[in-house]
Amino acid sequence: MIERGEVANSWRRERWDSFRLLTPNWQSRLPGLRYEGPRPDGYMTTKEVTQFIERFAALCRAPVRTGTDVTSVRRTGDGYHVTTSRGELRCRAVVIASGACNRPAVPAFGDAVPPSVGQLTPFDYRAPDRLPDGGVLVVGASATGVQLAAELRASGRPVTLSVGEHVRLPRTYRGRDVLWWMDSSGVWDQRYDEVDDLARARRLPSPQLVGTPERRTLDLNALTSMGVELVGRWAAVRDGRALFSGGLRNVFSLADLKMERLLGTFDEWARTRGRDAEAGPPERFAPTRVPESARLQLDLRGGETRTIVWATGFRPDYGWLDVPVLDEKGRLRHDGGVVDSPGLYALGLPVLRRRRSTFISGIEADAREVIDHLARYLAGRR
Numbered sequence: 001m002i003e004r005g006e007v008a009n010s011w012r013r014e015r016w017d018s019f020r021l022l023t024p025n026w027q028s029r030l031p032g033l034r035y036e037g038p039r040p041d042g043y044m045t046t047k048e049v050t051q052f053i054e055r056f057a058a059l060c061r062a063p064v065r066t067g068t069d070v071t072s073v074r075r076t077g078d079g080y081h082v083t084t085s086r087g088e089l090r091c092r093a094v095v096i097a098s099g100a101c102n103r104p105a106v107p108a109f110g111d112a113v114p115p116s117v118g119q120l121t122p123f124d125y126r127a128p129d130r131l132p133d134g135g136v137l138v139v140g141a142s143a144t145g146v147q148l149a150a151e152l153r154a155s156g157r158p159v160t161l162s163v164g165e166h167v168r169l170p171r172t173y174r175g176r177d178v179l180w181w182m183d184s185s186g187v188w189d190q191r192y193d194e195v196d197d198l199a200r201a202r203r204l205p206s207p208q209l210v211g212t213p214e215r216r217t218l219d220l221n222a223l224t225s226m227g228v229e230l231v232g233r234w235a236a237v238r239d240g241r242a243l244f245s246g247g248l249r250n251v252f253s254l255a256d257l258k259m260e261r262l263l264g265t266f267d268e269w270a271r272t273r274g275r276d277a278e279a280g281p282p283e284r285f286a287p288t289r290v291p292e293s294a295r296l297q298l299d300l301r302g303g304e305t306r307t308i309v310w311a312t313g314f315r316p317d318y319g320w321l322d323v324p325v326l327d328e329k330g331r332l333r334h335d336g337g338v339v340d341s342p343g344l345y346a347l348g349l350p351v352l353r354r355r356r357s358t359f360i361s362g363i364e365a366d367a368r369e370v371i372d373h374l375a376r377y378l379a380g381r382r
């Protein structure tokens with residue numbers, strides 16, 4: 001196993017100070033390791049996740065070569081030639097487990113933002129007191145965006161949140177963590193070859209969830225109540241102005257509708273499986289409140305906005321992969337982790353083999369199937 005940093009590198013280096021997992025502790029499961037502490041319904045801090053993964057590395061005695069950067073993987077006649085910052089390797093098979101979120105995705109029009117406005121990604125952001133005083137425009141209303149908007153607003157700054165397509169969820173439903181419902185009802189076990197539109201499922205934004213000790217819901221209504229101003233999707237920059245799409249009402253209704261549908265699926269599952277008694281009565285939530293007049297533009301030269309935080313998602317980085325297995329958008333071409341080149345495999349990508357793959361608890365089942373394929377591949381070549 002080759003790792004450019006340390007074990008659990010992404011958790012050590014790429015998260016903000018207040019970060020906590022949005023999945024409850026009991027859901028952090030790796031082969032042979034589960035959370036056994038006193039707060040199964042709590043949410044791990046980055047320090048706790050790091051310790052959890054370190055414990056796993058020790059438990060499985062993984063032979064990790066840390067501090068070793070893979071700079072190139074090339075196909076050779078009988079396998080792969082791997083170049084690292086500490087020498088060369090030859091191998092018959094390679095498993096790409098370099099992560100799905102190596103780089104923050106920032107739209108190209110970020111280059112047209114006036115230089116007087118600072119720009120940060122979630123990789124640079126640490127805490128509100130590291131930002132200059134003044135207004136902040138947070139772009140993107142998925143898990144990262146809503147969490148950073150709430151934290152910045154709570155620090156007393158004016159915050160505007162630019163909202164595109166998003167996934168609304170309550171933190172708890174019928175008295176249970178909403179992710180308990182995802183887990184128990186089998187929604188997360190849906191396999192990649194059963195999903196109607198797999199490409200879309202793999203691009204789905206993360207849900208608007210935060211892990212806090214009081215298990216609070218952090219949807220757009222909660223942010224509006226805190227005084228966060230909502231605007232539409234940021235579409236372009238013209239003459240130093242940010243231009244936002246209209247139609248917030250439609251974007252909100254779609255997210256509300258999808259949430260209602262999902263909650264209906266949970267109710268149906270509980271009813272038909274005789275699990276109603278394990279939870280409270282069905283709940284329904286107020287629709288997302290639409291601002292009376294959402295701004296369609298913001299003058300970035302006016303001094304009102306001092307900082308932009310791009311919470312517009314993350315991308316994998318395959319700059320080191322010299323095998324022609326990427327599509328036109330730079331995504332890996334694979335079938336459930338079996339990459340389009342003999343002996344090349346991938347793990348840890350969204351909806352790799354099931355909806356659960358996007359999360360830490362998804363790796364075990366995926367890894368068993370992918371490694372089974374790899375073992376058969378190696379056996380077949382012997």
Ligand SMILES: Cc1cc2nc3c(=O)[nH]c(=O)nc-3n(C[C@H](O)[C@H](O)[C@H](O)COP(=O)(O)OP(=O)(O)OC[C@H]3O[C@@H](n4cnc5c(N)ncnc54)[C@H](O)[C@@H]3O)c2cc1C
Binds near residue numbers: 007101314
């Ligand atoms: C902001 C954020 C929040 C998340 N919250 C949750 C959550 O609440 N619950 C949950 O279950 N999941 C969460 N996830 C998803 C979770 O991160 C993944 O499921 C998990 O990290 C996948 O593990 P991985 O080892 O495949 O990838 P990573 O954790 O990304 O690890 C990949 C490793 O590869 C190394 N690497 C990359 N390129 C190279 C190279 N060229 N050479 C050598 N080493 C390299 C990196 O240093 C890194 O250590 C979150 C993800 C993000 C980005």
